[in-house]
Amino acid sequence: MEAIASWYESTLGTWMPKQIFVFLVSMIPLIELRGGLVIARLLDMSFVQANIFCIVGNIVPIPFILLFIRKIFSFMKKHNILKKMVEKLENRAARKSKGAERGEFAFLLTFVGIPLPGTGAWTGSLIASVMQYDIKKASLAIFLGILMAAAIIDILAYALPGLIL
Numbered sequence: 001m002e003a004i005a006s007w008y009e010s011t012l013g014t015w016m017p018k019q020i021f022v023f024l025v026s027m028i029p030l031i032e033l034r035g036g037l038v039i040a041r042l043l044d045m046s047f048v049q050a051n052i053f054c055i056v057g058n059i060v061p062i063p064f065i066l067l068f069i070r071k072i073f074s075f076m077k078k079h080n081i082l083k084k085m086v087e088k089l090e091n092r093a094a095r096k097s098k099g100a101e102r103g104e105f106a107f108l109l110t111f112v113g114i115p116l117p118g119t120g121a122w123t124g125s126l127i128a129s130v131m132q133y134d135i136k137k138a139s140l141a142i143f144l145g146i147l148m149a150a151a152i153i154d155i156l157a158y159a160l161p162g163l164i165l
Contacts, residue, residue: 026057033058112145
């Protein structure tokens with residue numbers, strides 16, 4: 001994350017506000033809000049600003065994933081466009097969601113909320129879509145999971161910065 005923050009400062013920092021940068025970073029799969037908050041802290045953004053821009057940035061892609069990813073995947077497989085990658089993503093989603101059929105809400109909340117590698121709102125949304133979870137429940141669980149992840153990263157980045165920075 002330090003490398004990304006340094007890159008921003010040396011290239012984009014002269015013309016792009018850091019709020020927009022962390023908003024965009026929070027939309028990127030794998031980095032998401034978790035990385036966005038750490039980068040915001042490294043760029044000396046206030047706690048409130050960092051949370052607003054990172055949470056909103058992490059939320060923006062979720063409705064599109066929930067609503068359209070199955071149709072996009074179906075089209076890609078039908079037309080042999082990155083078919084193996086799509087199948088790999090679908091298998092990964094199915095594998096990560098094993099045993100979650102009964103407690104879909106709690107599973108998604110925990111999966112998105114606990115900041116571990118390979119978890120987060122993107123993967124949680126992919127799981128919810130591929131496994132055809134109820135979209136309203138999935139949306140709420142993912143949103144609450146994002147807030148939970150934000151709280152955990154806030155503690156690590158703002159309250160106890162020596163642990164990860």
